[in-house]
Structure formats: structure tokens, C-alpha cells
Amino acid sequence: MDQFTINLLFVGASFAIYIGIAIWARAGSTSEFYAAGRGVHPVTNGMATAADWMSAASFISMAGLIAFTGYDNSTYLMGWTGGYVLLALLLAPYLRKFGKFTVSEFIGDRFYSPTARLVAVIALLVASLTYVIGQMTGVGVAFGRFLEVSNTAGLLIGAVIVFAYAVFGGMKGVTYTQVAQYVVLIMAYTIPAVFISLQLTGNPVPGLGLFGEHQASGEPLLAKLDQIVSELGFNEYTAHHGDTFNMVLFTLSLMIGTAGLPHVIMRFFTVPKVADARWSAGWALVFIALLYLTAPAVGAMARLNITEQFWPNGTGAEAVSVETIATDPDYDWMGTWQQTGLLGWEDKNGDGRIQYYNDENPAMQERAAAEGWEGNELTNFNRDILVLANPEIANLPGWVVGLIAAGGIAAALSTAAGLLLAISSAVSHDLIKGQINPQISEKGELLSARIAMAVAIAVATYLGLNPPGFAAQTVALAFGLAAASIFPALMMGIFTKVNNKGAVAGMLSGLIVTVIYIFLHKGWFFIPDTNSFTDADPLLGTIKSTSFGAVGAAINFAVAFTVSKMTASIPQEIEELVESVRVPRGAGAAQDH
Numbered sequence: 001m002d003q004f005t006i007n008l009l010f011v012g013a014s015f016a017i018y019i020g021i022a023i024w025a026r027a028g029s030t031s032e033f034y035a036a037g038r039g040v041h042p043v044t045n046g047m048a049t050a051a052d053w054m055s056a057a058s059f060i061s062m063a064g065l066i067a068f069t070g071y072d073n074s075t076y077l078m079g080w081t082g083g084y085v086l087l088a089l090l091l092a093p094y095l096r097k098f099g100k101f102t103v104s105e106f107i108g109d110r111f112y113s114p115t116a117r118l119v120a121v122i123a124l125l126v127a128s129l130t131y132v133i134g135q136m137t138g139v140g141v142a143f144g145r146f147l148e149v150s151n152t153a154g155l156l157i158g159a160v161i162v163f164a165y166a167v168f169g170g171m172k173g174v175t176y177t178q179v180a181q182y183v184v185l186i187m188a189y190t191i192p193a194v195f196i197s198l199q200l201t202g203n204p205v206p207g208l209g210l211f212g213e214h215q216a217s218g219e220p221l222l223a224k225l226d227q228i229v230s231e232l233g234f235n236e237y238t239a240h241h242g243d244t245f246n247m248v249l250f251t252l253s254l255m256i257g258t259a260g261l262p263h264v265i266m267r268f269f270t271v272p273k274v275a276d277a278r279w280s281a282g283w284a285l286v287f288i289a290l291l292y293l294t295a296p297a298v299g300a301m302a303r304l305n306i307t308e309q310f311w312p313n314g315t316g317a318e319a320v321s322v323e324t325i326a327t328d329p330d331y332d333w334m335g336t337w338q339q340t341g342l343l344g345w346e347d348k349n350g351d352g353r354i355q356y357y358n359d360e361n362p363a364m365q366e367r368a369a370a371e372g373w374e375g376n377e378l379t380n381f382n383r384d385i386l387v388l389a390n391p392e393i394a395n396l397p398g399w400v401v402g403l404i405a406a407g408g409i410a411a412a413l414s415t416a417a418g419l420l421l422a423i424s425s426a427v428s429h430d431l432i433k434g435q436i437n438p439q440i441s442e443k444g445e446l447l448s449a450r451i452a453m454a455v456a457i458a459v460a461t462y463l464g465l466n467p468p469g470f471a472a473q474t475v476a477l478a479f480g481l482a483a484a485s486i487f488p489a490l491m492m493g494i495f496t497k498v499n500n501k502g503a504v505a506g507m508l509s510g511l512i513v514t515v516i517y518i519f520l521h522k523g524w525f526f527i528p529d530t531n532s533f534t535d536a537d538p539l540l541g542t543i544k545s546t547s548f549g550a551v552g553a554a555i556n557f558a559v560a561f562t563v564s565k566m567t568a569s570i571p572q573e574i575e576e577l578v579e580s581v582r583v584p585r586g587a588g589a590a591q592d593h
Contacts, residue, residue, distance in 0.1 A: 003336075003398050007146040010402035011409060014184050018413075019164070021177045040270040044179055046283025049267045051182035053080075053284065054291055055131075055415030056138020056384075059185055060408050061472035064383035066299035067306075070229075070237035072247065076472060077292055079251040079479075083258020084288065088281030091259055092268040094494045094581050096277035102269075102422075103262045103486065104430040110493040112574055113500035114435060119507045121430045123485035124262045125423060126515065127478050129459060131261070132419045133526070134474035136162075136464030138412040141384045144340040146405040151340045152465060158409075159461040162416050163454060177417070181410040186290055188407020192391045192400050193294050196301050199394060206297035214304075225304050231315040232307070233361030237300065243542040250476075253549035257479025260487030263415075263422035302390045309393065310356040310378065319353040319377075333392030337385055344380035349373055383472075416460075420453045427452035468522040476546040477518055484510035484552025488560065494582060497575060498564040506560025514552035521545035 040048070058080070065073045098106050104124060108117025136155060139162065144154030190206070197209035201221055214221040225237050235241045258264065267284075268277040309331070310320050325331045325345075337343035345354050349372055356378040357364050368374070388408050391400045428449035433440050440448070467474050485507050492498040492506070521538065522545055523530040535544040543551065570578075 001398070003401060004148055006398045006402040007405045010399075010406040011146055014180075014406040014410060015161070017180050018177045018410075021180060040272075042271055042276040042279035043283050044176075045267060045271050045276070045280040047182045047287050048176075048178040049264065049280060049284035050287035051178035051185065051410070052267060052415055052417075053264060053288060054182075054185060054411055055475065056135050056142070056408070056412035057415075057472040057475035058291065058295075059189060059411030060138045060141060060387050061134075061384045061475075063295045063299040063302065064386035065472050066296060067303040067386055068381075068383055070235065070300075071240055072242040074296065075247055075251045076254065076476075077295065079254025080258055081285065081288065081292055082251070082255040084281055084285045086255060086259040087264070087268075088278055088285070091265065091490055091494070092277040092281045093274050095265060095490070096268050096271065097274045098581050102425050102429055103265050103490070104426055105434070107489050107493060107503070108430070108434065110574070110577070111489075111498075111500040111503040112571065113504065116489075116500055116504050116507070117430055117434055119504055119511075120486065120489065121426045123481070123507055123511050124426045126511065127260075127481040127486065128262060128419050128423045128426075129456065129463075130481060131263075131475055131478035132416060132423070132456060132460035133463045133467055134472070134478065135412050135416040135419065136460045137467045137474060138384065138408070139416065140464060141340070141342065141382070142388060142405065142408040142412055144342070145337065145385070145388050146409070148336065148339055151342055154340070155461060155464055158412070159457055162413055162420070163457050181413065182287060185407040185410040186287070188404045188410070189291050189298075189387070190294055192394070192396060192404055193298050193301075195396050195400065196305070196390065196394045197297060200301055200304065206301070207293045210297040210300055221304070222300065225300055228304065228307050228311075228315060232311075232356070233358030233364030237303070246542045246544055246547050249543060249550045250547040253480050253483050253547055253553075254476065256487045256553055257481075257483035257549055260482040260485070260490060261479070262426070262482075262486065263419045265490075266422055266425070298387060298390065302386050302393065305390075305393050306381075306386075307356070310354060319355045321353050322347055323352065325354065330395050333389055336392070337389055340385070342380065342382035342385045343389075344378075346377055346379050348375050348377050354378065420456055423456045424449040424453040463526055466526070466528060468526045473546060477522070480518070480546060480549025480552065481511065481514055483549035484514035484556055488553050488556040492557070492560055494578070496561075497570050497578070498560050499567055499570045501567045502560040502562075502564030505563040506556040506558075509559040510552040510556030513555055514548055517548045517552075518545045 062076050065076065095103075095106060098110075104117050104120040107120040108114060136159065139158030140151045140155030142154070143149075143158040143161075144151040147154060147157065149157075193206040194204050197203055197206040200214060200216075201209035201212040202215055203209035203212045210221060212221055213219065214224040217224050219227075222238050229235070229237050240247075268280055271277055271280055311317070312320055320331075325334055334343060334345070347354060351372065354377045355368075355371075355373050357368070357373075357376055359365065359368060359373075359376040388404055391404055428445050432448050433445055468477065488510060489503055489507050492503060498506075517539065519525070519531070521531055521533050521535055533539045535546070538544055
């Protein structure tokens with residue numbers, strides 16, 4: 001059985017399960033569409049949250065970014081996991097106790113202002129649409145590979161599939177579909193990692209194998225990797241090479257962005273009780289950790305395998321020949337991925353070999369001149385393909401390749417569905433019902449939600465054809481937007497007495513400044529070649545566009561508190577509302593014994 005047929009079987013079987021669940025759990029009311037009837041068990045919700053969270057950025061892109069950068073990109077792991085601690089401790093239980101359907105509804109009621117709710121809707125739409133662009137990028141990579149078509153064709157096919165199952169089920173259908181998707185994606189991620197860890201280190205636990213011995217050389221695996229990449233002119237894998245200040249800001253931006261993402265927070269509205277919201281966040285962190293503890297090993301081992309394939313006899317010998325790439329079955333993955341347009345190579349000097357090295361390193365330029373090389377001949381290796389290509393690079397069985405294709409698609413679709421729900425609920429519940437037509441019927445509200453979802457898919461697909469970065473980098477921009485606008489409003493709404501004018505001014509200032517900073521570096525509305533700066537040469541010192549969310553959040557807080565101090569205090573009933581949300585039920589005054 002050929003690999004294409006195996007891929008179809010695995011992906012087809014997983015889709016049959018997802019669509020079957022979506023039909024079985026189809027939402028029939030707004031409560032089921034927005035919050036699954038508030039009847040989801042904390043463990044089930046934790047698993048669904050993990051699937052919602054572990055998007056194309058986590059599954060497909062993160063290990064690739066770690067693989068080609070090393071230690072400096074461990075910030076993705078630290079920021080994204082740390083955000084769940086903030087969610088569990090500071091936001092989830094309080095928002096569930098408030099008892100609303102959406103984040104925007106909470107902000108509108110807490111700050112007693114339709115304007116605050118409208119600004120929250122705008123912030124939510126901007127962050128969520130940016131996030132969906134990253135997911136659709138991952139959808140294109142995954143579908144392009146398993147259908148063996150171009151990345152563009154894969155993206156268009158994937159968009160149709162996303163619409164087909166996400167638009168009907170609502171939160172109820174998506175919740176139970178995401179449980180199935182979590183099972184698929186965690187198996188798809190860990191099983192290949194176990195195989196590869198056994199191959200390279202003899203240890204079946206990838207996280208332990210990462211710090212184990214490389215069997216072929218007898219050296220520690222990370223030491224062997226450091227040696228090889230250094231010999232090819234790349235930065236040492238385990239060392240810190242970036243700017244520490246930007247690294248701290250980036251980690252903080254991801255953390256508070258995680259705690260401010262509407263599609264994640266919405267999950268905590270689906271459980272029966274306040275305590276269940278905190279338990280859900282705890283279980284989500286457990287399920288997420290299974291993948292995140294494996295990702296560093298996947299990245300490091302893949303980088304080692306790739307490098308050794310291009311230099312099969314060591315970096316001091318000759319590189320792999322063009323003939324070997326064309327005829328050796330171990331290199332079939334290169335021809336397959338070349339079809340997607342995400343992998344490319346060129347024999348620039350006509351010596352019949354493909355030299356992969358860092359041609360920007362002065363030391364390597366000297367060697368290249370001596371050897372007759374004319375530049376790095378691995379001309380394109382999109383970071384987003386690494387995890388999906390990993391089993392093929394390691395020459396694992398065909399069924400493992402099929403499994404990881406199904407897992408990659410599950411990861412991209414699960415988060416896309418959650419984001420589309422957040423967008424549709426913001427438009428239908430907060431904008432149309434909350435602002436434009438409060439008398440709209442339940443049937444009309446559901447219809448408007450599904451239309452909004454379809455429009456969001458179309459916009460994200462269009463922008464996904466030319467994204468502002470790799471999937472994880474695009475998603476990081478969305479986290480910055482959520483960090484700068486939504487997270488401060490939620491924190492101030494729960495723990496302070498900031499008034500409506502302060503909240504609106506804070507959200508607008510944080511969002512606008514962050515959007516402008518991102519557009520200055522990534523292009524206006526992400527249109528290529530319209531940027532004035534790059535992340536390699538940022539506007540403000542060393543602060544990259546992906547790190548600016550933390551600065552935007554600080555601006556939000558500062559403006560909100562300043563404006564609030566200069567204007568009227570919050571009404572007494574709102575002060576009592578804040579106290580009722582923040583103080584546990586049954587808590588009384590302190591007793592003097």
C-alpha cells in the first residue's frame with residue numbers, strides 16, 4: 001500500500017469520527033452553541049481545552065522554530081505554559097462565577113458600558129482573526145502534504161473542511177470533537193518521537209533521550225548537535241544568542257496573551273460550577289504538558305537527523321549528492337515536500353552535491369571559497385514542515401507518517417474551530433444582539449453566528465495564502481494583541497475599581513499602539529513590502545513586533561488607571577458586583593477570637 005493511500009485512510013478515519021461527533025452533538029440552542037449547556041465535566045473540558053490550545057502553532061510549527069534556533073526559542077514553551085497558571089489562578093474561576101457567555105459580555109457588564117463591550121468585541125476580532133491566519137497556514141501545510149498538492153491548494157481544501165464541521169456544532173459539538181482530536185494529536189506527536197528517541201539514544205522517553213547519549217557517536221546528544229551545527233557555521237544550539245530583554249518581553253507577552261485569549265477563556269464558561277473552572281485549567285495544563293515536554297526533543301532530534309542526511313559522512317566530508325536525493329528511498333521525503341512548495345534545493349555550483357551550511361558566517365565563507373561552494377544550497381526549508389516531515393526524515397513506517405498527518409490536521413482544525421466560535425459569538429451575541437438588534441430571535445442569532453463564522457474563514461484563508469510569518473510567529477502576534485487589550489481589562493475588572501472610561505481608554509490605547517507597531521514591522525494589514533521596519537532591526541531598541549504585547553499591556557494599565565482617577569468612581573452596584581465575583585461564597589467577616 002503506497003503512502004498516499006495510508007494517509008487517506010488515517011485522515012479519512014479521523015474525519016469520520018469528528019464529523020460524526022459534530023452531527024451527534026449539534027447545537028440546538030444558543031446555550032449549547034455558546035457554552036455547551038454548561039454541562040461539561042472538568043476532565044473532559046481540560047482535554048478539549050488542550051486540543052483547542054495545541055494548535056497548528058504548537059503541533060506543526062513550534063518544534064520547527066526550536067529546531068532551527070535552539071535555546072532562544074524555548075520562550076514559546078515557557079510563555080504558553082505559564083499563561084495557564086495565570087488563567088487557573090487569576091481569571092477562570094472568577095469569569096465562570098460571573099456567569100456570562102462571552103468575554104465581551106463580561107467586560108460590558110462589569111464596566112457598565114456598551115462602548116466597553118464594543119471595544120472588547122473589536123479587540124477580540126482583531127486578535128482572533130490574526131490567530132486564525134496562523135491556523136490556516138498550518139491547515140495548508142498539513143493538507144498540502146497528505147494530499148500531495150501545493151500549499152495553496154491544501155489551504156483552500158482545508159478551509160472547506162473547517163467550515164463543514166465547525167459551523168454546525170457550535171460549542172457543544174466542538175467540545176466533544178476536540179476531545180477526539182486531542183487523543184489523535186497527542187498519539188500522533190508522541191509515537192514518532194518515541195521511535196526517533198529509540199533510534200538515536202535508545203531511550204523510549206523523548207524528554208529523557210534529549211539529555212541522553214547519542215548512540216552512534218557515544219557523546220551526549222545535545223553536545224553532538226552543538227558540534228555539528230557549529231561546524232556548519234550556525235549558532236550553538238544550547239547557547240543563548242538573542243537579546244535577553246526582548247526574550248523576557250516575549251515570554252511575558254505570550255503568558256498574558258494566553259490568559260487573555262477569548263477562545264480559551266470561553267471554554268471555562270462550559271463547566272457546571274466555579275470550582276470546575278479551576279480544575280479544568282489544571283487538567284488542561286496536564287494534557288498540554290504531554291506535548292510540550294516532548295517538543296524540545298522533537299526539535300533537537302529532527303535538526304540532528306536533517307543535518308546528518310545532508311552530510312552523511314560528517315561535516316568534514318562531501319555533502320549528499322543530487323543523485324542520492326533522486327534515487328535513495330531514504331530521501332523520498334524531499335521530493336514529496338518539494339511538491340508543496342515548502343522545501344527547495346539548488347546545485348548552485350554544479351558539483352552534483354547539495355551543501356547545507358550558514359553562508360552568512362564569515363568563517364564558512366572562507367571554507368566555501370576554498371571548497372568552490374557558491375552559497376547554501378538548501379534554498380528553502382519552511383519551519384512549519386518539520387514535525388510533519390519528521391517521521392519520513394527518520395525513515396519510520398508508513399503508518400506513522402499517516403498518523404502524524406492526521407494529528408497535524410487535528411491540531412490545526414481543533415483550534416480553528418475554537419477561534420471561529422469566539423469570532424462568531426462576538427459578532428452575533430455581543431455585536432448584533434448586544435448592540436444592534438437586542439430583540440433578535442434565538443434562531444436569527446444562531447444564523448448570524450454561522451454567517452460570521454463563514455466570513456471569518458474566508459478572510460483568514462485569504463490572508464493565510466501570504467501570512468506574516470511561520471504559523472507560530474503569526475500566532476505570537478495574536479497573543480500580543482490579546483495581551484495588550486483583553487487581559488488588562490479582565491484583570492482590572494476582577495481585582496480593581498477602574499471605571500468604564502478608564503477601561504475603554506486603556507483597551508483602545510493598548511490595542512491601537514500594538515496594532516501600529518506590528519503593522520510597521522509586518523506590513524500594513526499584513527500586505528507584503530508595506531513595512532517600515534523589520535524584527536531584525538526594530539523601531540524601539542531590541543523589541544520585536546512579537547514581543548510588543550507586554551509593552552501594550554503596560555500602556556493599557558497606565559492609561560486605564562490614569563483616566564479612571566481623573567473621572568467619576570464606579571457605581572455602588574458595580575462595586576458590589578465586583579465583590580460578589582471576587583469573594584468566595586460563604587466567606588464572612590473576620591472574627592476576633
